Amino acid sequence: MLRIIIYDISTFMPIISKYSNQEVEQIIAELLATLKKNNASAELSLMCLGNAASIIIKDNFPKQTREQIAESFSAALKDAAK
Numbered sequence: 001m002l003r004i005i006i007y008d009i010s011t012f013m014p015i016i017s018k019y020s021n022q023e024v025e026q027i028i029a030e031l032l033a034t035l036k037k038n039n040a041s042a043e044l045s046l047m048c049l050g051n052a053a054s055i056i057i058k059d060n061f062p063k064q065t066r067e068q069i070a071e072s073f074s075a076a077l078k079d080a081a082k
Helices: 021-037 042-060 063-081
Strands: 006-008 013-015
Antiparallel strands (some): 006 013
16 A cells, blocks of 8 residues: 655645545556656656656746755655655
């Protein structure tokens, strides 16, 4: 089972996701299927996903909050890697 943790950018505390596990898992499956279809190595996959995350942050958050969003995302990623 996938454990989803979202962080509140003002406190960096975990909050409950408003998205269902099913919805999240479906999108992840589609992303992973695309990477597999393109025979992307782990390194290339991480590079693509990291670039996508950067684009999402730049396109969807005000400039003054982008660094906080990136820090929160980084903290969640670090927790997931433990």
